[in-house]
Amino acid sequence: MADYKYFEDFVVGQKRVSGTLTVSAAEIMEFATKYDPQPMHTDPEAAAAITGGLIASGWHTASLTMRLLIAGTDYQPAPGALGLGFEHLRWPKPVRPGDSLQLTVEVIALRPSESRPDRGIITNRFLTVNQHGETVQEMVSSAIIPRRETKG
Amino acid sequence: MADYKYFEDFVVGQKRVSGTLTVSAAEIMEFATKYDPQPMHTDPEAAAAITGGLIASGWHTASLTMRLLIAGTDYQPAPGALGLGFEHLRWPKPVRPGDSLQLTVEVIALRPSESRPDRGIITNRFLTVNQHGETVQEMVSSAIIPRRETKG
Numbered sequence: 001m002a003d004y005k006y007f008e009d010f011v012v013g014q015k016r017v018s019g020t021l022t023v024s025a026a027e028i029m030e031f032a033t034k035y036d037p038q039p040m041h042t043d044p045e046a047a048a049a050i051t052g053g054l055i056a057s058g059w060h061t062a063s064l065t066m067r068l069l070i071a072g073t074d075y076q077p078a079p080g081a082l083g084l085g086f087e088h089l090r091w092p093k094p095v096r097p098g099d100s101l102q103l104t105v106e107v108i109a110l111r112p113s114e115s116r117p118d119r120g121i122i123t124n125r126f127l128t129v130n131q132h133g134e135t136v137q138e139m140v141s142s143a144i145i146p147r148r149e150t151k152g
Numbered sequence: 153m154a155d156y157k158y159f160e161d162f163v164v165g166q167k168r169v170s171g172t173l174t175v176s177a178a179e180i181m182e183f184a185t186k187y188d189p190q191p192m193h194t195d196p197e198a199a200a201a202i203t204g205g206l207i208a209s210g211w212h213t214a215s216l217t218m219r220l221l222i223a224g225t226d227y228q229p230a231p232g233a234l235g236l237g238f239e240h241l242r243w244p245k246p247v248r249p250g251d252s253l254q255l256t257v258e259v260i261a262l263r264p265s266e267s268r269p270d271r272g273i274i275t276n277r278f279l280t281v282n283q284h285g286e287t288v289q290e291m292v293s294s295a296i297i298p299r300r301e302t303k304g
Contacts, residue, residue: 031215034215034219035215035216035218035219036215036218036219036222037219037222037223038222050231057215057218058235059211059214059215059218060215062211062214063183063186063187063188063209063211063212063215064187066187066188066209066211067186067187067188067189070188070189070190071189079202083210083243084242085240085241085242085243086238086241087239087240087241088237088239089237089238089239089241090236090237091235091237
């Protein structure tokens with residue numbers, strides 16, 4: 001049985017750190033060709049002049065962050081958990097070929113749902129850093145998450 | 153020469169509507185296998201029980217929205233334009249196989265930069281809808297954009 005996480009399993013200040021993941025130039029260009037076809041993401045020569053070399057699409061960075069969350073942490077929300085969307089998505093530094101990314105998820109708020117006693121709201125900060133410790137993505141997200149005790 | 157867009161080329165309330173783009177089950181599963189490997193995105197049978205069938209990763213929806221912006225509108229920001237990040241990213245309805253997506257970009261605010269007379273700040277709402285007119289993604293984003301007149 002999966003070791004699901006419920007509202008009661010989280011504490012404000014708690015941090016989970018993912019494994020790492022290295023990004024190649026080929027993957028940066030492949031993603032961008034499909035989803036963000038701009039020269040700084042798809043053409044190393046043009047990118048050299050624009051951004052000092054190829055940089056990943058911000059949406060690629062976001063997608064890689066999701067992969068770190070799913071595959072690189074013990075992320076296992078209980079059935080019924082539901083993302084409410086994201087706030088303050090930022091890409092302070094670009095991701096470049098060869099960069100190694102790591103995600104830290106920090107619980108920054110927890111509150112019981114006012115309308116549903118069997119649920120709570122969790123707010124997390126997602127911080128993605130490169131091998132130099134520089135932040136390449138930051139975002140804040142809230143989700144509805146089931147409570148373990150639902151009697152009553 | 154590219155027909156670049158400068159601060160002066162935008163007006164609050166102005167809307168640009170993209171072409172459309174249809175999403176296949178194969179693409180939903182391919183994206184999710186790489187970036188968001190959860191059964192509702194990768195396994196049609198498991199997804200039938202969880203979400204009434206396969207649904208796209210929200211990050212796939214975001215990436216497809218970027219593609220609609222770049223390839224489906226006359227998006228051509230002047231050199232020097234720089235995204236400041238996103239606020240209020242929401243996925244009110246999931247994207248399903250066969251859905252046809254369209255993006256509307258609406259200018260909701262424009263203001264000159266206080267520190268840099270050669271720049272302005274533009275705030276856009278990005279609304280992605282399916283073929284039923286249902287919103288599958290909404291977000292608000294601000295960007296720095298060069299002004300056409302930079303003398304002085």
